[in-house]
Amino acid sequence: xxxQILFAKAIADETRQKIMQxxxxxxxxxxxxxxxxxxxxxxxxxxxxxxxxxxxxLLQRRKEGKQVYNSLNQEQVSVCCGQLLVKFAxxxxxxxxxxxxx
Amino acid sequence: xxxQILFAKAIADETRQKIMQxxxxxxxxxxxxxxxxxxxxxxxxxxxxxxxxxxxxLLQRRKEGKQVYNSLNQEQVSVCCGQLLVKFAxxxxxxxxxxxxx
DNA sequence: CATACGTATAGAAGTTTATCTATATGTTCC
DNA sequence: GGAACATATAGATAAACTTCTATACGTATG
Numbered sequence: 566x567x568x569q570i571l572f573a574k575a576i577a578d579e580t581r582q583k584i585m586q587x588x589x590x591x592x593x594x595x596x597x598x599x600x601x602x603x604x605x606x607x608x609x610x611x612x613x614x615x616x617x618x619x620x621x622x623l624l625q626r627r628k629e630g631k632q633v634y635n636s637l638n639q640e641q642v643s644v645c646c647g648q649l650l651v652k653f654a655x656x657x658x659x660x661x662x663x664x665x666x667x
Numbered sequence: 668x669x670x671q672i673l674f675a676k677a678i679a680d681e682t683r684q685k686i687m688q689x690x691x692x693x694x695x696x697x698x699x700x701x702x703x704x705x706x707x708x709x710x711x712x713x714x715x716x717x718x719x720x721x722x723x724x725l726l727q728r729r730k731e732g733k734q735v736y737n738s739l740n741q742e743q744v745s746v747c748c749g750q751l752l753v754k755f756a757x758x759x760x761x762x763x764x765x766x767x768x769x
Numbered sequence: 770c771a772t773a774c775g776t777a778t779a780g781a782a783g784t785t786t787a788t789c790t791a792t793a794t795g796t797t798c799c
Numbered sequence: 800g801g802a803a804c805a806t807a808t809a810g811a812t813a814a815a816c817t818t819c820t821a822t823a824c825g826t827a828t829g
Binding site for chain 4: 594595596608609611612613615616630631632633
Binding site for chain 2: 567569570573574576577578579582585586589590637639640642643646647649650651652653654655656657658662663665
């Protein structure tokens with residue numbers, strides 16, 4: 566599957582977007598994520614979602630002892646959004662009308 | 668469903684991405700799109716995808732006589748990508764490291 | 770006004786996806 | 800090496816999604 570679709574599918578789920586937000590600016594183990602999600606989601610489910618995010622290149626992962634620490638790869642988010650903009654908003658990109666506002 | 672998820676789901680399908688690209692810089696009727704897709708997809712299927720894209724705010728639609736003309740709403744793509752960047756690449760956004768390159 | 774044409778909707782079939790429980794795998798520490 | 804723990808995988812189930820065919824709806828035109 567191509568990268569655009571892989572990225573889109575990865576972010577097209579509420580639980581995964583929650584996980585992405587949790588991992589946005591911190592490094593957490595799988596069980597940390599389960600806890601942060603408020604025990605509404607099982608550990609295998611989180612594991613499964615992490616795999617999908619990782620396959621889309623959206624995670625940084627680091628094994629440390631028994632635990633695997635995860636963090637969101639903001640760079641990849643940025644690259645993918647950039648590609649989407651070039652592909653689907655080319656006129657705005659060409660005219661520098663693409664703004665990212667907080 | 669919230670806007671981020673609606674957008675992500677809308678773009679998370681290959682046929683819809685093809686339709687989006689076809690409609691990116693032109694106005695086409697439903698049957699025009701069917702033709703451009705090379706008859707691999709039926710008219711009802713295209714109709715269905717257009718509804719999903721429209722529900723996500725990604726289309727501009729104009730009825731003219733018997734036909735309904737469609738075009739991609741690049742502005743909405745831009746807004747949604749911007750929101751994704753703010754949400755999932757905040758550190759890059761804060762440091763103006765988000766570039767959109769052709 | 771009836772027919773033709775463009776689009777939308779209904780319903781069904783097959784596939785993918787999200788989630789769970791149970792269990793396997795791998796690592797640390799006694 | 801064995802117990803405890805963290806994560807991954809397997810298998811099952813239910814829901815969602817993509818696509819099709821058949822058909823309904825709505826508008827323009829002879």
